[in-house]
Amino acid sequence: MEQPVSIEEKLKERVKELTCLYNVSSLIRKSNFSDTENLLRGIALNLKESIRYPDAAFVEIQTNKSSIVEGKQNQDAIFIVSAIKVFSEIFGSIKVGYSKVKFSQNAFLEEEEFLLNKIASEIGVFFERKQIKEKEILANRQIERIDRLSILGEITAGIAHELNTPLANILGFTELLKERYKTDEVGTKDLQKVINSAIYSREVVKKLMFFSCEMPQQMEVINCVPIIKEAIGLLNPNFIKKNIKSELFFNKENIQLKADKIQLTQVVFNLVINAIYFSPVNGKIKISVEENKENIQLSISDEGVGIPLNSAANIFNPFFTTKPIGEGSGLGLSVVHGIVKSHKGAIKHLPNLPKGTIFVINFPKK
Incomplete structure (x- = not known):
């Protein structure tokens, strides 16, 4: 069972807590947002080592996307918990606990609750930065796509205009040839293939004009x-x-x-x-x-x-x-x-x- 805390032990625990905060800050600072699971695992390990009875403790970090546990988690446990908030919304929680059989709620120091709240806050800030970064990347991609589509729209509009006249000529003259050689069965079939291909090409041109917004809208x-x-x-x-x-x-x-x-x-x-x-x-x-x-x-x-x-x-x-x-x-x-x-x-x-x-x-x- 837990013992009363002496001044010397309080100082020792305080050093552990400050070391934990430094290590957690370093882990977050070095993270590139790509491997959040390993980051949370590192935070859980450091937090477990900073607790008064690390060998008997377990640490659980839960987010909307993952769950990390360090130490032996007990179903029947006492614990302290702090919410992880991202942009003021609950994103997860961080929990430290002991077996209820061996410990009471007095096993937790007041400073440990402050430490837990601080780490929860640090994790929340990390995920806020991560979301901001992801939105920036998405916004940049959308801007790049709009730029490409704008350029492509101008090109396709020009192509569509240039192709319309020759396609109309191909269709018109092929229809005349088909009429002239209607007694030639093989030739007529071949000319029909030309007409079908020209019609298909005309439909592609029409789609190009739709794509490039060259078709006026009648709303x-x-x-x-x-x-x-x-x-x-x-x-x-x-x-x-x-x-x-x-x-x-x-x-x-x-x-x-x-x-x-x-x-x-x-x-x-x-x-x-x-x-x-x-x-x-x-x-x-x-x-x-x-x-x-x-x-x-x-x-x-x-x-x-x-x-x-x-x-x-x-x-x-x-x-x-x-x-x-x-x-x-x-x-x-x-x-x-x-x-x-x-x-x-x-x-x-x-x-x-x-x-x-x-x-x-x-x-x-x-």
Whole structure:
């Protein structure tokens, strides 16, 4: 059991506490924010050694993401505890304890409680700095991405304008040639391939113009229900081709949304075509539109392979695609992202358990 504390012992304990504070400060100062678990373990070890009865004590540091224990933790224990706060919010706790069988609450010195509070405060400040650093890194990445997209937007706008005229000429003259040589079956098929390729290229140019914001918006308050229904209806042949079922749900028959009709259709087309492409034969795609107090939510889910973790951060980047070469321009989701942002909305993707992906778009009301 614990003994009364002499002056000599108090001085000895005080030295241990000051040494502990110095060591903890050094550990935090040298930390580069990358290995917080080892840092907390080092703090726990130093704190345990500074306690009056280190061999019998245990130290537990818990945060939202980890739990560190040094010493033998007893279920039936007495302890002192201090909250770890990050920006005034509870982030975790630090606890020092003994077996209740051998010790009483008097085993703890008043200075040890001050020490525990000080270390909890130091840990809280560390995690505040860590969060600030992470936000700075994220902000810098977003700034760099905006700069790159701005430059890319200017380039793609120029490319789109330059390609429009020659593509129109290719389509026009190929149609004339097809009419002139309509008796030549092989030649007609080859000319049709040229037309199909030109049409595909024209669609890519159109997406480039959407991406570079060269397509003027005609924003108006509309009932989005018939527009979305019509867009899905136009894709019926695509559903039939893979024998995919579609489920369409609206929580109201009149959902008012301030939007550009053409761009809203483009959003639905791109997301549903993607869902069809990645869906298995006999799969199911669900499209739902719900109006709530704050916004209008459009969600499209499929039963495909889902988005790989190593691709999740890049899927809205222009020219990024997981489709084989020749089967995708990598602009579809980038265009969707740009349109949603221009409508002051937000888009995210989630796993559709047990398999597949859900894209969720939130548009502000009017």
